[in-house]
Amino acid sequence: MADVTDLTLIEQQTLLAIMRLNPNAYGVSIRDEIKTRINKEYSFGSIYAVLERLEDGGLIESREGKATAIRGGRKKLYFTITGAGEKALRASVDAMDAMRSGLKLGGAFA
Amino acid sequence: MNKSSRHFKGESLCCSVVCLLWTLVGWLILWGDPGIGNVLFLLALMVTIVWRYGFVTRGFVGRFVRDVDKKAEPPIIAEFLVGLCAKDRYRNGLLQNLEDDFDSSLAAGTTVRRARRKYWAAALNSIGPQLLAAAKRVGIIGLIADYARRLLH
Numbered sequence: 001m002a003d004v005t006d007l008t009l010i011e012q013q014t015l016l017a018i019m020r021l022n023p024n025a026y027g028v029s030i031r032d033e034i035k036t037r038i039n040k041e042y043s044f045g046s047i048y049a050v051l052e053r054l055e056d057g058g059l060i061e062s063r064e065g066k067a068t069a070i071r072g073g074r075k076k077l078y079f080t081i082t083g084a085g086e087k088a089l090r091a092s093v094d095a096m097d098a099m100r101s102g103l104k105l106g107g108a109f110a
Numbered sequence: 111m112n113k114s115s116r117h118f119k120g121e122s123l124c125c126s127v128v129c130l131l132w133t134l135v136g137w138l139i140l141w142g143d144p145g146i147g148n149v150l151f152l153l154a155l156m157v158t159i160v161w162r163y164g165f166v167t168r169g170f171v172g173r174f175v176r177d178v179d180k181k182a183e184p185p186i187i188a189e190f191l192v193g194l195c196a197k198d199r200y201r202n203g204l205l206q207n208l209e210d211d212f213d214s215s216l217a218a219g220t221t222v223r224r225a226r227r228k229y230w231a232a233a234l235n236s237i238g239p240q241l242l243a244a245a246k247r248v249g250i251i252g253l254i255a256d257y258a259r260r261l262l263h
Binding site: 026027028031043044045046048049051052053062064074075076077 | 196197199200202203204205206207208209210211232235236237238239240242243
């Protein structure tokens with residue numbers, strides 16, 4: 001990642017969801033957490049594309065869980081945030097706070 | 111047999127058949143009839159590809175070998191498409207998540223037909239971002255942009 005403050009909105013949301021769900025953050029729980037909190041439903045494809053970017057950037061780590069008992073018994077993939085991930089999220093949120101500081105946000109032009 | 115494993119009854123037999131097929135292919139191409147050898151080569155290649163993506167263990171053969179309710183399974187073609195587009199590292203996780211949703215729908219009392227339709231929708235929704243990510247990975251978008259830039263100048 002070029003700059004730690006370069007996180008997109010969905011990357012921020014995913015990182016925050018992973019932090020909240022720790023250590024049980026996997027695709028379904030991440031999507032449900034985002035949906036519950038901000039009422040936005042991302043597809044698994046979008047979430048996994050973000051997870052891939054974050055993992056490639058060293059901001060999260062993945063580990064395989066146990067195989068499920070039903071059907072083929074596929075393994076769940078759990079994600080945890082790394083130290084670099086927390087640092088990047090902090091920097092990104094701080095940057096947003098700095099831009100927002102002193103502004104009173106209301107309705108349109110309020 | 112451990113139910114949680116991805117292996118199915120008769121898998122070792124299937125494995126032996128594939129190995130035998132490859133041996134036969136090699137023998138036919140080298141010493142026997144090259145025509146039959148080529149046909150068998152394609153057949154063995156297809157079986158290996160399907161095997162590679164884990165759809166033999168979970169899908170086609172598994173359905174015949176295990177005594178399961180066919181209709182209460184996610185659509186195999188949707189699974190195949192998602193599996194094809196997903197990165198190796200995330201394939202199982204992504205498919206497992208889609209299955210989780212499918213099972214939740216069934217548990218919530220949704221009909222199998224509706225649950226399968228929902229699975230298809232979720233699968234198709236997942237393919238787009240995965241393809242885009244793959245395109246970015248191999249730099250296709252950059253190549254197209256370069257080509258377009260060259261055309262405009």
